[in-house]
Amino acid sequence: MTRQQILTWIQRNGLFFALVLLVAIFSFASSRFLTLPNVTVILLQNAVIGLIVVPGAMLILCGLVDLSVGSVAVLAAVVFGQAMESGLGLPVSVLFGLGVGMLWGAFNGYLIAINGFSPIIITLGGLAGARGLAEFITQGYTTYGYGPEFAFLGNGKLLGVPVPILLFLLVLAVGLHVWYRAPLGRHMIAIGGAKDTAAELGIPVKLVPFWLYVASGVASALGGLIVASQLDGAAVTIGTGMELEVLTAILLGGVSFTGGRGSLFGVFFGLLFVGVLSNGLIQINVSPYVEQVAIGAALCGAAALDMLYQRLERLQVPIDKEPIEPVAQGAGGGQ
Amino acid sequence: MGTKASRAVTRRDLLKMTAAGVAVAGVASVGLPVVAQERKRIAIAHPDRAADYFQGFMNSALAEADKRGYEVLQSFSGMDPQKQLAEVNTWLAQGFDALIVLSLDANAMAPIVAKVHEQNALFVSYANRIEGEDGFIKWADREAGALLGAYTAKHIKEKLGGSAEVGFLTATNIQVVTDRIESTREAILAELPETKFFEATALSAPDALKATQSLLQAHPEMKIIICCTDDGALGARSAYQNSGLGPDNVLIAGFDGAKQNLELVKARDPYLQVSMALDIGAIGRRVIDIPYQLWNGGPESETHVLQDYTLVSHETGEADIDVILSVYS
Numbered sequence: 040m041t042r043q044q045i046l047t048w049i050q051r052n053g054l055f056f057a058l059v060l061l062v063a064i065f066s067f068a069s070s071r072f073l074t075l076p077n078v079t080v081i082l083l084q085n086a087v088i089g090l091i092v093v094p095g096a097m098l099i100l101c102g103l104v105d106l107s108v109g110s111v112a113v114l115a116a117v118v119f120g121q122a123m124e125s126g127l128g129l130p131v132s133v134l135f136g137l138g139v140g141m142l143w144g145a146f147n148g149y150l151i152a153i154n155g156f157s158p159i160i161i162t163l164g165g166l167a168g169a170r171g172l173a174e175f176i177t178q179g180y181t182t183y184g185y186g187p188e189f190a191f192l193g194n195g196k197l198l199g200v201p202v203p204i205l206l207f208l209l210v211l212a213v214g215l216h217v218w219y220r221a222p223l224g225r226h227m228i229a230i231g232g233a234k235d236t237a238a239e240l241g242i243p244v245k246l247v248p249f250w251l252y253v254a255s256g257v258a259s260a261l262g263g264l265i266v267a268s269q270l271d272g273a274a275v276t277i278g279t280g281m282e283l284e285v286l287t288a289i290l291l292g293g294v295s296f297t298g299g300r301g302s303l304f305g306v307f308f309g310l311l312f313v314g315v316l317s318n319g320l321i322q323i324n325v326s327p328y329v330e331q332v333a334i335g336a337a338l339c340g341a342a343a344l345d346m347l348y349q350r351l352e353r354l355q356v357p358i359d360k361e362p363i364e365p366v367a368q369g370a371g372g373g374q
Numbered sequence: 375m376g377t378k379a380s381r382a383v384t385r386r387d388l389l390k391m392t393a394a395g396v397a398v399a400g401v402a403s404v405g406l407p408v409v410a411q412e413r414k415r416i417a418i419a420h421p422d423r424a425a426d427y428f429q430g431f432m433n434s435a436l437a438e439a440d441k442r443g444y445e446v447l448q449s450f451s452g453m454d455p456q457k458q459l460a461e462v463n464t465w466l467a468q469g470f471d472a473l474i475v476l477s478l479d480a481n482a483m484a485p486i487v488a489k490v491h492e493q494n495a496l497f498v499s500y501a502n503r504i505e506g507e508d509g510f511i512k513w514a515d516r517e518a519g520a521l522l523g524a525y526t527a528k529h530i531k532e533k534l535g536g537s538a539e540v541g542f543l544t545a546t547n548i549q550v551v552t553d554r555i556e557s558t559r560e561a562i563l564a565e566l567p568e569t570k571f572f573e574a575t576a577l578s579a580p581d582a583l584k585a586t587q588s589l590l591q592a593h594p595e596m597k598i599i600i601c602c603t604d605d606g607a608l609g610a611r612s613a614y615q616n617s618g619l620g621p622d623n624v625l626i627a628g629f630d631g632a633k634q635n636l637e638l639v640k641a642r643d644p645y646l647q648v649s650m651a652l653d654i655g656a657i658g659r660r661v662i663d664i665p666y667q668l669w670n671g672g673p674e675s676e677t678h679v680l681q682d683y684t685l686v687s688h689e690t691g692e693a694d695i696d697v698i699l700s701v702y703s
Contacts, residue, residue, distance in 0.1 A: 069592060071591055072592075077591040080587045174423055174424065178429055179425075179426070179428045179429025179432075181426055194615075266580050269583060270583065272608060272634060274578070274579050274580075276578035276579055276580060278580075317584070321572075321588035321589055323592075327546045328546050331575075
């Protein structure tokens with residue numbers, strides 16, 4: 040890695056330093072904060088959002104958005120619960136749950152990516168519609184008690200690592216490969232940056248977003264099933280506010296809402312920043328009356344620090360020595 | 375020939391349909407308003423359709439309304455105060471005879487009272503009080519908190535050697551919830567002034583799961599979690615179950631009397647030991663009965679109702695729990 044590349048990485052990941060600062064503050068305030076069990080808990084608490092954040096960030100990179108993730112999550116959980124209640128068995132019920140997510144994602148993708156409908160309107164419709172459907176299906180009655188096999192999905196461990204964390208890391212690894220190494224990553228940047236030009240270059244400007252919506256639907260459904268497994272119940276409160284958590288991590292991570300620019304590492308740091316903040320405030324026993332204010336202030340502070348850091352560092356970078364490749368800008372510095 | 379016959383039938387049918395349409399319109403113009411005037415309309419603005427107790431509550435209310443011959447308008451506004459106001463204003467334009475409202479913003483709801491009275495309709499508050507109301511049904515939240523606090527203090531004295539760290543899962547923007555938690559805290563402090571409290575914000579099971587995971591990392595010795603809702607108590611239970619900590623003398627408690635919680639208490643779950651249960655069936659019946667009493671000059675005790683909670687714990691008999699659970703059947 041050259042000095043230029045290191046400086047570029049630092050410029051584009053100011054949030055990383057905000058995260059380090061936050062961890063340092065909480066570690067100083069609580070001796071139990073920076074311990075392996077608590078780090079595991081932070082990752083576990085954010086694994087579900089993390090799963091959904093990866094395709095969500097890719098959609099935003101393409102200049103699109105999926106606001107229906109929380110509602111699809113609860114719909115998948117509820118459909119799974121009803122299937123279990125009907126005696127369809129665990130494998131079929133899980134497939135039903137994931138299938139609902141896939142179908143909803145395909146529906147979003149068909150309308151938005153193929154037919155050009157507004158992503159905000161369509162997925163806002165999904166936000167209301169999927170949750171409404173979940174409420175209609177349950178009629179207010181939560182199903183619960185799915186047995187130890189299903190509990191493994193949310194509470195089990197493999198090699199000492201909780202299953203949701205492993206799933207998240209797997210999705211993140213695939214996401215990082217796609218974002219930075221595969222042609223698909225460059226296609227997403229091109230679609231988000233200049234769709235018409237991308238189309239002229241032969242990039243599948245409809246199919247890529249379509250499959251990203253499908254991936255987002257499946258990830259949301261998987262997230263819903265994980266939470267249902269952790270709670271051993273398909274409560275209709277699953278996924279409430281999830282879309283905001285996902286958007287917060289993505290936008291805090293520096294992905295441009297208009298598309299074409301962003302870093303998946305930044306999104307990962309954004310996810311961790313929010314997770315560390317929520318966990319740390321409880322660790323140091325901040326009153327719930329000031330908790331929301333603290334979260335708001337920290338998020339604004341992190342965003343401001345990130346922006347300030349980028350500007351300050353830009354002044355010091357000798358731009359004329361090693362020009363940055365256009366692709367690397369969108370890809371977050373080629374990490 | 376076939377074509378001709380078909381055409382003749384069609385014409386005849388058209389004539390019949392026209393005649394029937396005129397007849398129906400005539401009957402409707404005279405008869406339907408009379409029916410509508412006799413059948414009173416009660417609008418129920420209960421925003422939390424996701425609550426586990428909601429369907430039991432609504433089943434009971436609908437059955438009571440059916441018995442009395444009332445029509446019920448149901449809310450679809452969700453937990454958004456602006457939507458709730460818009461919905462109530464729509465109902466006002468539509469016309470109703472009584473409005474039962476769980477107000478998400480008590481200040482914003484105050485002007486609605488006057489509008490309701492202008493229409494000679496009744497305004498009945500649900501869960502919290504609104505100035506100018508004709509009647510109300512409210513829960514004895516502070517009394518319930520006192521009851522749970524005393525029970526918790528007894529648990530700490532008898533099973534935890536007289537001292538414990540207590541975790542509260544609460545929400546600061548809902549009066550019902552803060553009343554529940556603050557009165558519980560006061561009751562524990564009255565018995566055990568040295569008790570340490572730790573708080574986090576969580577209403578739902580997924581949020582409570584995360585909050586309890588964090589609390590347990592900071593305070594691994596914490597044995598008591600008091601949740602402002604039963605849904606939250608389920609999340610806290612999951613966190614304990616998967617924390618690797620044993621269930622010895624753990625006490626998780628919630629409020630509402632939700633089905634899953636009551637069944638867990640009935641099954642003597644080692645973690646979830648208490649649900650402060652409201653009689654959901656009685657509340658459903660009451661919201662229909664209060665307007666009835668107001669229209670018929672009933673006594674204040676029937677129109678200004680403070681609904682008590684029942685402390686359902688491992689000491690409560692299974693038959694008694696079944697009575698409360700029956701509303702969900």
